[in-house]
Amino acid sequence: xxxxxxxxxxxxxxxxxxxxxxxxxxxxxxxxxxxxxxxxxxxxxxxxxxxxxxxxxxxxxxxxxxxxxxxxxxxxxxxxxxxxxxxxxxxxxxxxxxxxxxxxxxxxxxxxxxxxxxxxxxxxxxxxxxxxxxxxxxxxxxxxxxxxxxxxxxxxxxxxxx
Amino acid sequence: xxxxxxxxxxxxxxxxxxxxxxxxxxxxxxxxxxxxxxxxxxxxxxxxxxxxxxxxxxxxxxxxxxxxxxxxxxxxxxxxxxxxxxxxxxxxxxxxxxxxxx
Amino acid sequence: xxxxxxxxxxxxxxxxxxxxxxxxxxxxxxxxxxxxxxxxxxxxxxxxxxxxxxxxxxxxxxxxxxxxxxxxxxxxxxxxxxxxxxxxxxxxxxxxxxxxxxxxxxxxxxxxxxxxxxxxxxxxxxxxxxxxxxxxxxxxxxxxxxxxxxxxxxxxxxxxxxxxxxxxxxxxxxxxxxxxxxxxxxxxxxxxxxxxxxxxxxxxxxxxxxxxxxxxxxxxxxxxxxxxxxxxxxxxxxxxxxxxxxxxxxxxxxxxxxxxxxxxxxxxxxxxxxxxxxxxxxxxxxxxxxxxxxxxxxxxxxxxxxxxxxxxxxxxxxxxxxxxxxxxxxxxxxxxxxxxxxxxxxxxxxxxxxxxxxxxxxxxxxxxxxxxxxxxxxxxxxxxxxxxxxxxxxxxxxxxxxxxxxxxxxxxxxxxxxxxxxxxxxxxxxxxxxxxxxxxxxxxxxxxxxxxxxxxxxxxxxxxxxxxxxxxxxxxx
Numbered sequence: 076x077x078x079x080x081x082x083x084x085x086x087x088x089x090x091x092x093x094x095x096x097x098x099x100x101x102x103x104x105x106x107x108x109x110x111x112x113x114x115x116x117x118x119x120x121x122x123x124x125x126x127x128x129x130x131x132x133x134x135x136x137x138x139x140x141x142x143x144x145x146x147x148x149x150x151x152x153x154x155x156x157x158x159x160x161x162x163x164x165x166x167x168x169x170x171x172x173x174x175x176x177x178x179x180x181x182x183x184x185x186x187x188x189x190x191x192x193x194x195x196x197x198x199x200x201x202x203x204x205x206x207x208x209x210x211x212x213x214x215x216x217x218x219x220x221x222x223x224x225x226x227x228x229x230x231x232x233x234x235x236x237x
Numbered sequence: 238x239x240x241x242x243x244x245x246x247x248x249x250x251x252x253x254x255x256x257x258x259x260x261x262x263x264x265x266x267x268x269x270x271x272x273x274x275x276x277x278x279x280x281x282x283x284x285x286x287x288x289x290x291x292x293x294x295x296x297x298x299x300x301x302x303x304x305x306x307x308x309x310x311x312x313x314x315x316x317x318x319x320x321x322x323x324x325x326x327x328x329x330x331x332x333x334x335x336x337x338x339x
Numbered sequence: 340x341x342x343x344x345x346x347x348x349x350x351x352x353x354x355x356x357x358x359x360x361x362x363x364x365x366x367x368x369x370x371x372x373x374x375x376x377x378x379x380x381x382x383x384x385x386x387x388x389x390x391x392x393x394x395x396x397x398x399x400x401x402x403x404x405x406x407x408x409x410x411x412x413x414x415x416x417x418x419x420x421x422x423x424x425x426x427x428x429x430x431x432x433x434x435x436x437x438x439x440x441x442x443x444x445x446x447x448x449x450x451x452x453x454x455x456x457x458x459x460x461x462x463x464x465x466x467x468x469x470x471x472x473x474x475x476x477x478x479x480x481x482x483x484x485x486x487x488x489x490x491x492x493x494x495x496x497x498x499x500x501x502x503x504x505x506x507x508x509x510x511x512x513x514x515x516x517x518x519x520x521x522x523x524x525x526x527x528x529x530x531x532x533x534x535x536x537x538x539x540x541x542x543x544x545x546x547x548x549x550x551x552x553x554x555x556x557x558x559x560x561x562x563x564x565x566x567x568x569x570x571x572x573x574x575x576x577x578x579x580x581x582x583x584x585x586x587x588x589x590x591x592x593x594x595x596x597x598x599x600x601x602x603x604x605x606x607x608x609x610x611x612x613x614x615x616x617x618x619x620x621x622x623x624x625x626x627x628x629x630x631x632x633x634x635x636x637x638x639x640x641x642x643x644x645x646x647x648x649x650x651x652x653x654x655x656x657x658x659x660x661x662x663x664x665x666x667x668x669x670x671x672x673x674x675x676x677x678x679x680x681x682x683x684x685x686x687x688x689x690x691x692x693x694x695x696x697x698x699x700x701x702x703x704x705x706x707x708x709x710x711x712x713x714x715x716x717x718x719x720x721x722x723x724x725x726x727x728x729x730x731x732x733x734x735x736x737x738x739x740x741x742x743x744x745x746x747x748x749x750x751x752x753x754x755x756x757x758x759x760x761x762x763x764x765x766x767x768x769x770x771x772x773x774x775x776x777x778x779x780x781x782x783x784x785x786x787x788x789x790x791x792x793x794x795x796x797x798x799x800x801x802x803x804x805x806x807x808x809x810x811x812x813x814x815x816x
Contacts, residue, residue, distance in 0.1 A: 079241055083248040090252060090275050094259050099267055106274055113278055117285065117301070120241075122294055125301040129281070132305050133274070137312050141270060144316040148267070148323040164258075171254040175247045178538070182246075185535035186515055189239055192292025200295040201302070206401035207458060208303045211466035214352055214454075218447050218470055219310040221355070222477040225440040226317040242514075253507060257500055266492065273499045280506045287514035300462055304506065307469045314473055315495060318480055322488045 079119065086112045087168065094164045103141050110134035124197045245286030252279030266319050270312055277308045343383040344397035344406055347414060348457060350376050350383075351450035355443040362439035370429045373442040377422035380449070384418040387411055391807035397457075404457035408807030409594065412658060413456045413586045415804065416665045419789070420577045421449045423782040424570040427673050430776035431570060431680060435481055448474040448574065452582045461509050461519045464590075465502065468550070468583055472498055475579055479567040490562040497559045501549035508542030511535055525595045532599060540602060543591055551584020553643055554613040557636045564632035565685065569676020572628060576635040577669035581661050585642055593646065593654070593812040606647030611741060614640030618745050622752045627675045627685045630756060631668065634711070637749065638664045644742065645726040648733050654813055656725025659805045663718040663793065667710035670786040674704045677775035677783070678760065682768075687756060692765030696772035699780045701761040703787035708757050710790040712750030718793040721801075 086109055093105035110133035117126035195204075202209065256276025263269055281301055288297020354376035362369040387395065387406060394407040406414065425445060432441050451471030458464050476498075480491035513519055515535050516527035528536060549556035560580070564572045592602050617637025624630035638660070645657025677700050678693065679685050694701035710717040713724075723746055730739035774780065793800050 076240060076244075079244055083244055086248065086278070087251060087255075090255055090278075093271055093275065094255070099265070102268070102271055106271055109275070109278060113281065116245075116282075120285065120289055120294065122285065122288075122298045122301070125285075125298040125305075128302050128305050132309055133278075137274065137309060140313060140316055141267070144270075144320055145267060147320050164255075167258050168251070168255055171251050171258070172247075174254065175250040178250055179243055179247050182511065182535045182538060183243065185533040186290065189290055189292070192294075194292065195295040197295045197298045201299040203401055204296070205299045205303070205463075207403060207460065207463045208299065208466050210402050211454065211463065211470055212303055212306050214355075214447060214450055214470050215307060215310050215466075215473070217352075217355060218444070218451075218473050218477075219313055221358075221440050221443045221447065222310075222314045222473065223317050225437050225444060225477055226314070226321055226480065226483070228437045228440070228483075249507070249510075253503060256503075260496060260500065269492070269496050273496065276500065276503045280503050280510075283507045283510040287510040290514045291517050293517070303462075303466060307466065311469070311473060311495075311499065314476060315492070318476075318488055318492055318495075321480075321483055322485075322492070325483070325485055325488065 079116065082112050082116050082119070086116070091164055091168060099145050100142065103138055103145070106141070107134045107138040110137075239290070242286045242290045245282050245289065249279045249282030249286060252276065252282065255279075266322060270315050270319070273315070274308070274312065277304070280304065341395055341397040343386045344395055344404060344457070345399065346383045347380050347387075347418070348397065348404060348450070348453055350380050351446040351453065355446040355450065358439045358443040358446070367429075369439040369442050373425045373446065374422075374429070376446060377418070377425040377449075380453075381418040381422045384411075384414050388415065388804060391803060392810070403459060404454075405459050406457060407811050408809075409586070409590065409811040410456040412662065412804055412808040413582050414453065416662055417449060417452045417456070417578050417582060420574060420665050420669050421445075421452075423786055424573050424669065424673070427573075427676075427779050427782040428568075428570045429778040431676060431779060432481075432568060435568060437481075441478070441481065444474045444478050445570075445574075448478065448579075452578060455582055456586055459521045461512070461521070461524065461591075464587065465505055465509065468505075468587070469502065471579065471583060472502070472550075475571070475575060478571045479563050479575070481568050481571065482566070484566075486562075486566040490559075490566040494559040494563045497549060497556075501546040501556070503546075504542040505546035508539040508546065511539045511542075521590070521595055528595060529597050536596070537601075540592070540596060540599070544588070544602070544605065547584055547587040547591070548609065549584075550580065551588060551639055551643075552580050552613075552636050553584070553609050553639060554616050554636065555609075557613070557617075560636060561629055561632045564635070564672075565626055565628035569628075569672055569679065572631075572676070573669035573672040576632065576672060577665040580635065580639060581642075581665060585639070585646075585661060589646060589658075589812060593649075603647045603649045606643045607735075607738065608647075610640045610643030610645075610647050611738065612640070613637060613643060614742070614745050616640075618748050618752070622748075622755075625686055625688055627678065627687050627756070627760065628672065629685075630687075630752070631671055631675060634749070634753075635664075635668055637745070638668065638711070641723065641726055641742065644738060645729060648726070648729045648735065648738070650729050650732055651809065651813060652725050652732055653729025654809045655801065655805055656722050656727075656729055658808050659725060659797075659801060660719075660722035662800070662805070663710065663722045663790075666786055666793065667707045667717075667719060667790050670703060670707040670783055670790065671711070673779065673783050673786070674700050674707065677779050680775060680779070681772050687759045689768070690760045690766060691763050691769075692761070693769060693772065694761040695765045696769055697761075697774050699784065700775055703783045704761060705757060706787035706790050708753040710794070712753055713746045714750070716791070716794045718790050718797065721794060721797040
């Protein structure tokens with residue numbers, strides 16, 4: 076339990092850092108750190124597949140994509156001046172913590188008594204019960220592929236624009 | 238509610254709200270992606286908490302994995318849009334967005 | 340039967356997959372593919388209509404999809420508008436480039452939307468909702484110009500918050516009930532009105548409400564619609580906000596939650612707010628598509644009012660309006676696209692007298708205007724009438740009066756639009772204007788004809804399609 080609290084605290088801290096860092100690359104590192112901590116939490120509860128996914132995809136792939144985008148957009152005239160979030164992020168987080176605490180307190184009694192664990196292994200659930208989602212994910216990959224190709228397509232002759 | 242679940246729900250809601258807060262205050266389009274990732278982390282924690290409470294870790298993992306896939310595709314599309322936006326406008330200032338009134 | 344469901348579901352996906360190869364066969368090959376897929380899906384949908392009251396399931400490789408009366412209504416909306424938008428695109432998207440990718444994304448959008456109405460599980464609904472949403476973000480940005488990209492990003496970021504709320508609500512519901520399947524949820528939620536269910540309900544309302552562009556969650560719509568290519572605006576206004584938003588809200592709050600009175604009240608209030616705000620702001624617009632976008636917000640308000648009334652007439656009216664609005668709004672958007680295609684502008688102050696040069700566009704727009712204003716015998720009249728009658732039946736005279744008043748107001752600003760764009764003296768600039776190309780004209784003529792036919796044969800449409808849907812929600816007469 077203390078390990079969990081520690082991890083969750085670190086998670087919140089890295090998110091705060093993400094909001095505070097002016098440099099986008101440092102912010103990206105903070106995000107990657109948050110992802111790593113989240114995957115540790117997932118592993119802690121035995122969610123190994125989800126943890127591995129979170130690690131490789133979020134901490135890995137998304138960070139890579141993000142950093143590539145930062146370098147691709149390097150010459151924007153972006154002045155990252157002091158933004159409101161950075162100044163007020165600590166009081167904001169404190170406020171949200173209060174709200175979250177009251178929400179959990181308010182909603183907790185509505186939950187029934189914890190049931191006995193019905194551990195159906197991941198593989199069975201994913202490829203069995205949730206096959207519909209798998210079909211959805213396949214189509215999502217297609218959306219991603221066509222979407223990226225469409226967005227990044229070379230503009231040829233100029234037609235008349237809307 | 239068991240304590241780990243409470244902690245997970247608490248942190249999940251906290252991160253989600255923080256993500257929305259970050260989203261509202263960004264100046265640079267790339268920070269939108271970061272903010273959305275933060276709120277996605279919060280949501281993942283909620284899914285984990287729910288699965289833990291029910292003792293259905295297999296199902297929770299399925300949902301989390303699917304959710305991560307969705308968020309990744311979304312992030313990729315977002316980043317591509319940001320790249321093209323930079324190409325056409327030479328700027329990633331979000332105040333461009335407020336040119337379009339809601 | 341389930342072969343039809345299977346084809347409705349899988350044909351768009353297969354079509355999208357095949358697009359890259361098919362487009363290599365020839366410049367127009369992708370158009371033919373999209374048109375063929377659209378037609379096949381439409382035909383399969385219509386084949387399902389005679390058996391509207393029965394629930395048909397489709398199971399393959401462990402997936403589970405089912406069609407009931409409610410799903411079927413939305414399925415018909417998706418396939419009709421989808422087909423005509425695909426046909427319209429044949430002539431319209433030429434100058435955007437990336438023709439094959441456009442069709443692939445359009446088919447994936449249709450696939451996602453079909454998936455939303457065919458699943459029987461809350462999380463799967465979310466997954467297919469995202470398939471449709473992400474396709475639509477790219478399609479909104481399709482012109483890759485400033486306005487397209489910015490609108491797409493704004494739409495995207497608001498949507499991301501919305502879907503986040505939906506998944507959080509979903510987690511809470513799952514923690515509480517242990518299930519995400521519609522049937523089991525219905526049983527589990529009938530138990531009580533506890534804080535957790537209400538909080539989750541609030542999250543769902545906000546999340547799906549944004550997808551439906553209900554006030555106050557509408558902010559993304561007025562920018563997304565004008566910037567998107569016309570067929571996509573038509574899909575967004577006519578289909579996406581209905582399926583992603585209205586269907587989900589209906590399925591959830593009238594089909595699964597035991598229609599708690601508090602929620603219905605919220606529907607009513609938000610509905611009136613949308614109807615009023617949308618109409619009033621629409622009046623002041625000079626950009627044709629922006630006016631249509633605000634008008635959509637207003638019309639969604641009518642639908643929410645009908646649902647919020649909760650009685651048979653109100654719900655039937657609302658569901659009928661889903662179909663009617665899809666027909667006349669997409670017609671109007673496609674026509675605005677035709678005007679923009681030929682004139683290069685969306686500003687109504689620069690137009691005038693276009694009926695002399697674009698008779699087809701003008702006449703079909705008139706059909707659309709009369710439908711949206713609720714003039715008999717067009718379709719809009721009947722659905723609005725049902726909603727008003729529903730209000731009267733619920734003794735809610737204020738809502739009835741407001742609905743009628745805003746209908747008159749809608750007639751007002753749409754007639755104004757018609758007059759400034761089409762009637763009057765021909766602006767000298769447009770002396771050499773041509774009518775819209777064949778495919779575009781074909782699509783709008785068909786839609787206009789449907790507005791009239793659905794209005795004339797409203798009885799059959801309501802009995803055959805709308806009432807089975809309402810029965811799913813309200814359980815019999």
